[in-house]
Amino acid sequence: MSEPNQRIKFERRVPTGDTHPRDVCTTCGFIHYVNPKVVTGSIVRHDGKILLCRRAIEPRLGFWTLPAGFMEVGETAEQAAMREAKEEANAAIVIDRLLAVYTVARIAQVQIMYLAHLDVPEFSAGEESLEVMLAGWNDIPWADLAFPTVRWALEQYRSVEGVADFAPFTNVPGADDRP
C-alpha cells in the first residue's frame, strides 16, 4: 500500500473513539482504515441457460466463473454487475433481483450476486475471458468452477428456479470458501 522510502511510520493501536486497532502514522496521525471490498456479479439467464465465462486472468485462470468483479466508486451495486457482464462477456443484461450476499471473510470480500437476463441474445469473450458460453444445468463444468461462491450461487439458484419470492441466500454453512 505504500512506497518504501517515505516518512510514514505506522504503529498498531486503537484510535481515540474507535473500537478496532488500526495502523496509525506516528508522524502525522493518518489512520489507515482497511475495509472489506465489494464484488458484484450475476447469474445471467437466457432460454433456460446460464452465462459462464472462462477466466483469462489470475486467480483461477482457465476456470469458469459468473460475470463478476470489484465494484467501483460512483456506481450502484446493480450498475456494477451490469458493467461486469459487459466487460467480461460483452453482454447487455437486465437485473431481475438479488440472489445472495456472501462474505468471504478470509479475503475480506462481500459478494453481491444478482439474478439477471440477457437484454439481447448477444455475447462474446471480453478481455478478461478466454471464452464465454450459455450452459444448461447438465453442461455446467462443475469440476472446473473458479470459486466456491460460483457453485453456491448456481446451486442456490437451482433450488428456487421459477420462484419469484424467496429470501436471498447467504454463505453455505460450514462450506469451505477456498477454491
Next chain:
Amino acid sequence: MSEPNQRIKFERRVPTGDTHPRDVCTTCGFIHYVNPKVVTGSIVRHDGKILLCRRAIEPRLGFWTLPAGFMEVGETAEQAAMREAKEEANAAIVIDRLLAVYTVARIAQVQIMYLAHLDVPEFSAGEESLEVMLAGWNDIPWADLAFPTVRWALEQYRSVEGVADFAPFTNVPGADDRP
C-alpha cells in the same frame, strides 16, 4: 489519505490492464484503489416494535437511526450487523434474513440491511447513542430520522411485515439519498 511531506506523487491515469483511471504514484508505481465501503445494519424487532438509536456522533447527531455501521475486515456481513447492534444499543440480536441492499453512490456506500430480532429483551444506549428505544409504527420519529435509507428500510419492511418470502429491496427509484 496521506501525510503532507512524503514523496508520493500521484498522477491520474488508467493503469495497464485496467479500465478505470486511478491515482498512480509516479515514483514507485503504487496504485491507490478507492473502493466503496460496506455499511451493515438491521431492523431489530421485539414485540412488534423496532429498535431505534439516537445518534451521539456526527453526522446527524441527535437524529434517529437503525443500529448500523461500517463493516470490518475479518467478519461476515451478518456478524458486522450483530456487532453494530451490540455497540450502539447493547443488544444481542439474531439475524433473520436480508431486507435490502442500497447503494448511496454519492458517498460510495453499499448498505446491507437485515431483519433481525432481539435474542434477549435487553438493550441500552451504547457509546455512539444518546438513547435507544423500541418504537411502534406510530411512535417512529419520521421527521427526525438520520438518513433516507433508514426511512426506506422502515417503509419497505412495513410493506412486507409478516411475509416470510419476498425479494430484497434496493434503492427507492428517484428518491433523494441526502439527509
